[in-house]
Amino acid sequence: MIPDGDRLERMDTTPSNTPYLSPDTLQGLTEPRRSRFKLTHEKRRSLWGLAFAIPAMVFFALFAVYPILRTFYLSFFEYSVVDPPVYTGLDNYQSIIGDKRFNTSLLNTFKYVAFTYIPVLILALLLALALNTKIKGRGIFRTIYFVPVVMSWVVVSVIWKLIFHRNGLFNSTFLHPFGVGPKNWLTDLSLAPDAIVIMSVWKELGFFMVIFLAGLQNVRGDLIEAAKVDGASPLQVFRSITLPLLQPTILFTTVIAMITGLQVFIPQFVMTKGGPVDATLVLTLNIYQTAFVFLDGGKAAAMSVVLFCIIAAITLMQFWLYRSSAYD
Amino acid sequence: MSTSLPTVDATVSNRSKIRISHLLLYLVLIAGAVLIVLPFIYMLSTSLKPMPEVFATPVKWIPSEWKWDNFATVWREHPIDRYFRNSIIVAVSVTFLNLLTCSLAGYSFAKFDYPGRTLMFGVVLATLMIPLASMIIPLFMVVKSLGWVDSYWGLILPAGTSAFGIFLMRQHMTTIPNDLLDAARLDGASEPRIFGGIILPMSKTALSSLAIFIFMWNWDSFFWPLLVTTNESYRTLPLGIALFESSYGTNYPQLMAVALMAMLPVLIVFLVLQRNFIEALTMSGVKG
Structure with missing residues (x-):
């Protein structure tokens, strides 16, 4: 390794039009000259490295770093988006703490995350376990269950808006045959959140199934065979072999689910506009409306900071959990 | 037994x-x-x-x-072709821009050593956890002050790079052996030539995964286009579909026809490239 590197460095000092020089030929080069060449050469290389990173860094600075810092800054100002900001200290934070609409949106978001993603994760794991076996047609099943994932949220929301229409598919196929009268899924205060949850479970299932299927590749088949030979029941095998080995995947999927769910926007925007009476108003939709409809940029910025902090906390917790389990 | x-x-x-x-x-x-x-x-x-x-x-x-x-009518009566054109222009440009910026930055972080490298990579990773909703107000103001509201620039450039993409490319590029690069340097190849002649061809799989992701995300992108366009001429497909109803009253057969047309390209790409799709997803899933 070391002699090799030495040789490379020395050969690098040769004029570029010399095709090949043996290390012996280079012995004649004087020391000071060589080191000076080496220095500028390395410097030039790092400059190239820096230059390669610059385009992406300019984009980041302009469209991510500055905006997030500015959001923190604006959260201490009264800012109508049109007029220049006026410093008001912690007023925005105080106003959102007592704000019923903000609390509703926060609660709606947490409910959406829990009611959508707990079933999604459980169903996706079961589905992955079923499709990880050698049963016939597993490829077709995987494809079918994955199709909603590649569809856009807007298209899916539009379809489900029709499905949940008073005379749509859901009422006429799943309720009507059982003598249950049609329900107003999207305009009923207590049903609208459920309707969006049902749609989201349908949409998200396939994504988590694929992640679990990938995680199951780490579960060695021979371990499971050995346990079966020793008389372990399928449930025991699952609890003491599959589940512990799946732990990193479960952690990962839980975090991804929370981060995605907390930022949900499209289904509520398209299907219910946050209504009826804020029943489906989620945090992101609230931020959007506060900033661009009610033109209260400062308050929206304070809400943005809250959202940012929740997501940052979850991400850091994942980091910490991942590291502590990696050193076990 | x-x-x-x-x-x-x-x-x-x-x-x-x-x-x-x-x-x-x-x-x-x-x-x-x-x-x-x-x-x-x-x-x-x-x-x-x-x-x-x-x-x-x-x-x-x-x-x-x-x-x-129903299909012909909706195509004739609404500017569907414009939505399609806008969507294609935006998604394709964003994809190419990302392939370029992410592979360059990924290469830089994987194979070079210079002051500030760790800090910059740390910033990139930190932006992974910034929700778009947390920065829409200043982001909108930046784009507005550049005069990019209602323009392709405003739709394309803010999505010009991605932390996920840089991370993906860096992870891949660290596996390319240094000897190969040193040998090329020895032959007198310049750094850009090494990037174009060795690094890119050796990253085809990672690049195609990235392309699939970025294209799909941007084909579906809704939140940002909603903010940065105020009239029909720059609306992309998802916006056109979502606002279809409010502007014309709901004609469900026509709405479903538009949704179907919007869905078809992605569905076809998925069914053809199914394996790459799922590979890309699991790669990001397992490593991310």
Whole structure:
């Protein structure tokens, strides 16, 4: 390794039009000259490295770093988006703490995350376990269950808006045959959140199934065979072999689910506009409306900071959990 | 197996047990698959129905008359072609821009050493956890002050790079052996040539995964285009579909026809590139 590197460095000092020089030929080069060449050469290389990173860094600075810092800054100002900001200290934070609409949106978001993603994760794991076996047609099943994932949220929301229409598919196929009268899924205060949850479970299932299927590749088949030979029941095998080995995947999927769910926007925007009476108003939709409809940029910025902090906390917790389990 | 061999009877009953449980599993899987597919069939059927049959109970899966002209009418009466064109321009440009910026930055972080490198990579990773909603106000103001509201610039450039992409490329590029690069340097290749001639060709898989992701995300992108466009001329497909209703009143067969047309390109790409798709997803999933 070391002699090799030495040789490379020395050969690098040769004029570029010399095709090949043996290390012996280079012995004649004087020391000071060589080191000076080496220095500028390395410097030039790092400059190239820096230059390669610059385009992406300019984009980041302009469209991510500055905006997030500015959001923190604006959260201490009264800012109508049109007029220049006026410093008001912690007023925005105080106003959102007592704000019923903000609390509703926060609660709606947490409910959406829990009611959508707990079933999604459980169903996706079961589905992955079923499709990880050698049963016939597993490829077709995987494809079918994955199709909603590649569809856009807007298209899916539009379809489900029709499905949940008073005379749509859901009422006429799943309720009507059982003598249950049609329900107003999207305009009923207590049903609208459920309707969006049902749609989201349908949409998200396939994504988590694929992640679990990938995680199951780490579960060695021979371990499971050995346990079966020793008389372990399928449930025991699952609890003491599959589940512990799946732990990193479960952690990962839980975090991804929370981060995605907390930022949900499209289904509520398209299907219910946050209504009826804020029943489906989620945090992101609230931020959007506060900033661009009610033109209260400062308050929206304070809400943005809250959202940012929740997501940052979850991400850091994942980091910490991942590291502590990696050193076990 | 070495402990005790099961009797013949036991094997037979075990087998029939397995057969029954397999049958049950199939039934559940098929029922689930039907539930997954049903909304798509409903969409297809609705898009070909005459208006009065949309809300029939029970659902009229086969329309009494195939209204193929729902597609022609919606295409004629609404600027669908413009939505398509805008979507294609934006998604393709964003994808190419990302391939360029992410591979360059990924290469830089994987193979070079210079002051500030760790800090910059740390910043990149930190931006992974910034939700878009947390920065929309200043982001909008930046784009507005550049005069990019209602323009392709405003739709494309803010999505010009991605932390996920840089991370993906860096992870891949660290696996390219240094000897290869040193040998090229020895032959007098310049750094940009090494990047174009060695690094990029050796990153084809990672690049195609990234392309699939970025294209899909941007084809579906909704939140940012909603903020940065104020009129028809720069609306992309998802916006056109979402605002279809409010601007014209809901004609469900036509709405489903548009949704179907918007869905088709992604569905075809997925069915053709299925393996790459799932590979890309699991790669990001396992490593991310």
